[in-house]
Amino acid sequence: MNPHTPTLELTQLSKKLGGREVLKQVDLIVQPGEVVGIVGSNGSGKTTLLRLVTGLIYPDRGVIRVKGKRVRPGLLGDLPLSVGALIETPSFLPQFSGFQNLTMLASIQQKIDKTDVYQVMKQVGLDPENRKPVRTYSLGMRQRLGIAQAVMEDPCLLLFDEPTNALDDHGVETFSSLLQELIEKGASVLLVSHVKGEIQRFCDRVFQIEEGKLLSVQESTKQKWRLVVSSWDDVEKLTKRFPHLQIDQPVNGYPAVVCISHWVSQAELTSEMMQDEIQVIEVQKQI
Numbered sequence: 001m002n003p004h005t006p007t008l009e010l011t012q013l014s015k016k017l018g019g020r021e022v023l024k025q026v027d028l029i030v031q032p033g034e035v036v037g038i039v040g041s042n043g044s045g046k047t048t049l050l051r052l053v054t055g056l057i058y059p060d061r062g063v064i065r066v067k068g069k070r071v072r073p074g075l076l077g078d079l080p081l082s083v084g085a086l087i088e089t090p091s092f093l094p095q096f097s098g099f100q101n102l103t104m105l106a107s108i109q110q111k112i113d114k115t116d117v118y119q120v121m122k123q124v125g126l127d128p129e130n131r132k133p134v135r136t137y138s139l140g141m142r143q144r145l146g147i148a149q150a151v152m153e154d155p156c157l158l159l160f161d162e163p164t165n166a167l168d169d170h171g172v173e174t175f176s177s178l179l180q181e182l183i184e185k186g187a188s189v190l191l192v193s194h195v196k197g198e199i200q201r202f203c204d205r206v207f208q209i210e211e212g213k214l215l216s217v218q219e220s221t222k223q224k225w226r227l228v229v230s231s232w233d234d235v236e237k238l239t240k241r242f243p244h245l246q247i248d249q250p251v252n253g254y255p256a257v258v259c260i261s262h263w264v265s266q267a268e269l270t271s272e273m274m275q276d277e278i279q280v281i282e283v284q285k286q287i
Ligand SMILES: Nc1ncnc2c1ncn2[C@@H]1O[C@H](COP(=O)(O)OP(=O)(O)OP(=O)(O)O)[C@@H](O)[C@H]1O
Pocket: 017, 018, 022, 040, 041, 042, 043, 044, 045, 046, 047, 048, 049
């Protein structure tokens, strides 16, 4: 897999619902580690956009690619397994406990085991030992379970639709730190939210859906740098220290990585590297 392959590519995506063209020729590219916010008034098409990416519904026109692989919806289709989603009110089997629900879902892909499910439930503030069926869960507990389900298999792309809906203050904080952790690990996120603070805090870029069009309302302030370093040990130090790093083609035999960050000057960047005693051969600001 080419490390530069975008996590998500939407090309000329259009979708009609109830006789109305909800999305019109939408184009979007989301890179690894990028958090993209989607805002817009009620009924503007935000949820529709996320559902299209999961393959739950299919576009009338256009192409969706996750990690370069085309999403072909339908039961016999090719659904993107590396996508974690929390869209609208999550539904679970009501007669089973939260833990049972998640372990059943985990058994489909067999990427994670019961211990991982146990841990992720604790992470979202749910008691994995609670044997009560999901039908007795409050809305907030269901939402927490939905968040756990979305993140548990460490997907490369996360789709969150109003993730803090029904969460109490503690739940919001828990979600925020979980999201921060995922971003640091390099996941890409599409975040739909009416909560301005949430969008401002997490998103690198923000788009608004207006009359079916995806309009940019906040451009990224991040820069892309290529760092050429003296050894693979330095690459190891860098990958420990900085999220979203991608190994690049070596430059004159030296290892190189591409890094997306908010640094504005080369001096700032070099001083960060020096703190970790990383020997930088060359810093290239990419255009
Ligand atoms: N199954 C459906 N059949 C017909 N129309 C639908 C269907 N699902 C959604 N729509 C319509 O598509 C439009 C976009 O809906 P969508 O749920 O994507 O909006 P949204 O931006 O997520 O809204 P909200 O902020 O209220 O969650 C709305 O006008 C909605 O009524």
